[in-house]
Amino acid sequence: MKNQKESYSEPSLVKDTRRQQMRDSPSAREKLIVVILGIVCFVLMYTIVRVITFIPHTQISEQNKFSLVTKLPKECHCGHCPKDWFTYSNNCYYTSLEKKSWNESLISCATKNSTLLYIDNEEEKKFLMSLSIISWIQVSREGRGRPWKWLNGSTCKLQITDKLPGECNCAVQALWEIRAEDCQFTNAYHCKHKLEN
Template sequence: MNNQTQNYPEQNLAKDSRKQQVRGLPSPQEEIVAVILGIICFVLTYTLVRVITFIPPALIQEQNNSSRITRLQKEDHCGRFPKDWFTYSNNCYYIIFEEKTWNGSLTACASRNSTLLYLDNEEELKFLKSLSIMSWIPVFREGRGHPWMWQNGSTCKLQVLDVLPEKGNCAVLSSGDIKSDDCEFPNFYTCKHKLEN
């Protein structure tokens, strides 16, 4: 066979490619690259929009709490306590956005001349629910099957949801409910100081 009369597929492809380039059309390879780049641009744009429009719920919650607390601070301040404290119904509160164990929270509040968040009544619980506070409270038990007690030794009448029956011997206020939790697990906490009349 004569080499000049024989058509190889590679030669045909090269000829077609040259014809497309002459006409100003992209080659098949350029089309593939363009499609890939288009997909990458779409994914990057989509990701950027998601990042810009998505704010983590915890951040929104912290901002909502901060604005409510700022309003409360303007209404009344906690006297000799730092400005981060706010008042409600003759009590001063300090929400701490750091996590400690149950015992660590008790100690941290004591060092601030206050106690770990305790609940005086249903009205106070409703107020704290409106702030969506998550905090250890000074309620514990000796173990499963034992009654829940306040730190001062009195029996706790609040309903504690037993979500960790084996290790959950300390109580945490979370999403408006009081739940059992592992005392060694770090959680947020709130300190409270009762104002004198």
């Protein structure tokens, strides 16, 4: 008799467990809501990441345009620079935040009827470094231990920091220094040409 009661109670226990599991498991409607909320969360996260990665570039560009307007004590109005270029000390400058190798930067400036950035004097050097953009300058060398030269072949008198291992035979201007860099590495660049009268 006891065994018979146990056999009856076991199936009812299983049924109760199944009912409980059915109550605990989400319905099709609840599953759909979860999927929709998951998609919405993904889209929001994607949008936030895109905004975070996009805004700094536009802010840098806008900051540079603003800072260029406020930092140009030597601006000359005797000629005109092309659109999207700025004027400083009778020169026109183009700032590209697009990153290219040293050779690609040379070519890109040449297509803009200009040259990769060269520095005429200490004042210009300080001004350009204040822009806070790491960019190529037209200084290179044939190998470690060889002299640094400008593109026209003249010896470069600038102090160039050379701490990186390997073939770092091109130069970049950074915030407070000019340093050796691998020519194949990609950096932003400035183009320069004399102000047109």
